[in-house]
Amino acid sequence: MPLIPRRVKRAVGITAVSVLAAQVTAAAAVMINDHLRKRRKGPPEFPHLPVTEAIAHHDEVRIYSFGEDLYPDMLAAIDTATERIYFETFIWKGDEMGRRFKRALIRAAERGVEVYVVYDTFANMVVDPSFFELPTAVHVKTHPLVQSAAFWNLRYSGRDHRKLLVVDGAVAFMGGYNIGSLYADSWRDTHGRFTGPCVAEFENAFIDYWNMRPVHLFWWRPSSRVELPDTIHRSWGGPITVQRNVPRWSVYPIRNMYLEAIDRARKNIWLTTAYLIPDNDFRTALGRAAKRGVDVRIIVPAESNHILTDWLSRGFYSGMLRDGIRLFLYQNAMVHAKTATIDGQWSTIGTANLDRLSLVGNYEINAEIISPAVAAALETIFVTDLTNCREIDLESWERRTPAAKFTEGLLAPWRPFF
Secondary structure, eight states: OOOOOHHHHHHHHHHHHHHHHHHHHHHHHHHHHHHHHHHHOOOOOOOOOOOEEEEETTEEEEEEOSHHHHHHHHHHHHHTOSSEEEEEESOBOSSHHHHHHHHHHHHHHHTTOEEEEEEETGGGTTSOGGGGOOOTTEEEEEEOSBOOSOTTSHHHHOOBOOOEEEETTTEEEEESOOBSHHHHHSEEOOEEEEESTTHHHHHHHHHHHHTSOOOOBSSOOOOOOOOOOOOOOOOSOOSEEEEEEBGGGTBOHHHHHHHHHHHHOSSEEEEEOSOBOOOHHHHHHHHHHHHTTOEEEEEEESSOSOHHHHHHHHTTHHHHHHTTOEEEEEOSSEEOOOEEEETTTEEEEESOOBSHHHHHTSBEEEEEEEOHHHHHHHHHHHHHHHTTEEEEOHHHHTTSOHHHHHHHHHHGGGGGGO
């Protein structure tokens, strides 16, 4: 095998470094511009509906699309707990709303309720560590910054992106809302309150995560050693199935759930997601559905809280529009919901976005719901959200500036990391 000349190796190395430098420069430029844009913005206004209730056989689902409606109900559930509270969140801000939840959990523990708390270390690195100083009566487990020396292994690199509250085995709250004042009135998100037999599934999901033993490396916060009894009585069927991505087990059913539902669709597929970076199979499934006459619509933020993700997402728009998929950009506020409804029968509410991190990376939880009533409620929310969207078409999208197209192409190799 002939040796590669040194000058060729040097040229290849210089080219690779130059491309990487250009990518980093482009990413830094768009993030700086986004930071300046956010500083100029005032509080957003957006349409939202009152709390909606729907029945799914023996389960009841209350759907929230505004944080100021959701948080009081979550706090009320904590304040009335008598036996146990399982609280899990990705982001827990140390602001007024975060402190309200902290005080409520402490009060519950002081009156003898067993309180178990999980939060993600990475997502809360900017929060003052003193905020997470909780009394010993509150059992705390932190999802570590690094779980293993093999941090490149997907089984050990995923974040705990779940948002879950289960009280007394009787009521569960789950969806896209993190805990913080910003999310109460400035973000459009969706959360569900569940009662009925399905609550056992949410409780089991918390217990399974709690009883896993991650290893903390490089960043350590004390975690409870208490193990929860796994005695939940779960049913074999029902209209609500709790789907959980568990990287430690190499199990990612939420992606499969979506693909199966999309493949079944005959009338409509209406998706809302905060971040849209689908893999090839996911894009193909949506495109095939649109080509067979299914009304495929996706709502995404016009400008999300992660500007780099926006640029990575925009590179998909042309191909999706050519396939007949309709894209709607949510205006003036961050839409953070992770919901879908198909054919007036199937729906999902959860924590998983339509990107690699959520579908094959993080710990996530979604409720898969077979219920015309729940589907109708989510369709109504979707139609309301459309009134605050701008639809883009292929002709106008192709007229974006050459600089925009260049930036999208330059950043495209980063998609597998998001």
